[in-house]
Amino acid sequence: MDSTIEPVRRTQERIHRRRRVVFGELPEREREAIVDETFEIWSEHVVGNTRAEFREHRLFDDTRLHLFYGVSGELAAFLNFTVDPIPVSGRRLLVVSCAVMSRLHYRAMVPLATALTQEILRTRLTFARHELAYNAVASSPISFGTLTRFTPEYYPHVDGRVAPAYILDALTELAHRRDLVIDDHDPWILRSDAVIRHPDRIRASRTMQNPDRFIRWFLDRAPNWDTGELLMMWIPLTFGNVCAGLMNLVRRRPIG
Numbered sequence: 001m002d003s004t005i006e007p008v009r010r011t012q013e014r015i016h017r018r019r020r021v022v023f024g025e026l027p028e029r030e031r032e033a034i035v036d037e038t039f040e041i042w043s044e045h046v047v048g049n050t051r052a053e054f055r056e057h058r059l060f061d062d063t064r065l066h067l068f069y070g071v072s073g074e075l076a077a078f079l080n081f082t083v084d085p086i087p088v089s090g091r092r093l094l095v096v097s098c099a100v101m102s103r104l105h106y107r108a109m110v111p112l113a114t115a116l117t118q119e120i121l122r123t124r125l126t127f128a129r130h131e132l133a134y135n136a137v138a139s140s141p142i143s144f145g146t147l148t149r150f151t152p153e154y155y156p157h158v159d160g161r162v163a164p165a166y167i168l169d170a171l172t173e174l175a176h177r178r179d180l181v182i183d184d185h186d187p188w189i190l191r192s193d194a195v196i197r198h199p200d201r202i203r204a205s206r207t208m209q210n211p212d213r214f215i216r217w218f219l220d221r222a223p224n225w226d227t228g229e230l231l232m233m234w235i236p237l238t239f240g241n242v243c244a245g246l247m248n249l250v251r252r253r254p255i256g
Contacts (some may be wrong), residue, residue, distance in 0.1 A: 012107040016071045018115065023080075024061025034067070035059060037075040041101045042149045044141075048194035048228070057178055058099060066115040068108055077102035081111055086173055088164045092130045095174055096123065096237065117246055124237055133167075133173055136233040140202050140225055141211070144218040147233060147252065151245040155234045156188050158217040167234045175232070183229075189222060190230040199226035 023031060039054045058080055059065075068077040074217065081098045098116065102108035124132055136154075138144035148154060155163035168187050175182055177191065183189035202208060203226075209216065222229045 003221075010249045012105055013070050013076070014107055015068045015076055015111045017069050018111065019067045019069070020115075021065050021067065022061075023059050023063040023065055031059075034065065038065075038078050038101070039077065040097070041078060041103055042099075043197075044103060045101060045197055046194050047197045048192070049246075064119060066112075068102075068106075068111055068121075070106060072227070074103075076106040077112055079110035079115050079119075083123060084174060084177070086170045086225040088170045091166065093166075094123070094130045094132050095170060095172060095223055096120065096129055096132065096134045097174070098134075108176065118233065120242055124239065124242060125179070132237040133170075134233075134237055135171060136235055138218065138222075138233055140196060140199075141215045141218045142202055142205065142207055144231060144233075145207065145212070145214040146236070148214045150248045151235055151241055153236055156231075158214055171232050171234060180181040186221075188232050190232055192228040192230055195228045196226060202226075 021034075022032070026034070035051065035055050038059070039051050042049070042054055042058075059081055062082065064081040066079040066081070067075060068078040077100075079098060079100050080095065084095050084097065086093045086095050096119075100112050100116065102112065113232075120134070136147055138147060147159065155161065155167060172182065172187065181191040183191055196202065211219070218225070218231065222231045225231075
């Protein structure tokens, strides 16, 4: 989950309506318009990608897009959701990737999280006999802290739980497919030319001023997050883990 939505304290607008589409099923003109709008939102948070790079690595024919609109009709937020089969160690393995982005003046986190949960549940039910996992990418301490608070099982884990070997094999394969650069010294770290546009806003947030153990762990593992250091994550999408995440989303409180 590439989530670089920055903390803001000013009044925010609400989401007015939502639309779900499959990118490759849209007419070319509409696809190009969606690329323009989603890239504009992406660029509010991230610098270093061209529009062409954004489309190549984020929007595939089978990408499921949730598009959220404000009262004025402008695109306020989006979720792109892609599922990749990864043949590793003879496993029937499907890996989910997505990005979650919102314009800063909208209150969109709950609708986005709800849409993500719905897509995960839909995929889980459709492929009940497959092993399903979510390949999240934490681009900041806050995105890592959010993910780790809402799900009990994930890797790398702050408590030092060792990931099964096939997980890193799968993540390496997925990174190669996406032309992502893995750090030479840490297989969970990616190096990216795309960086957060306003890291100072994240540093100034209350969460960063009073960091908990999740935030401190991330800062130790990815100290250069503000210059393109990303942390890959693996979240098993078992029914137990999904239900725990859903319950914590409803409760809006951290795990452990």
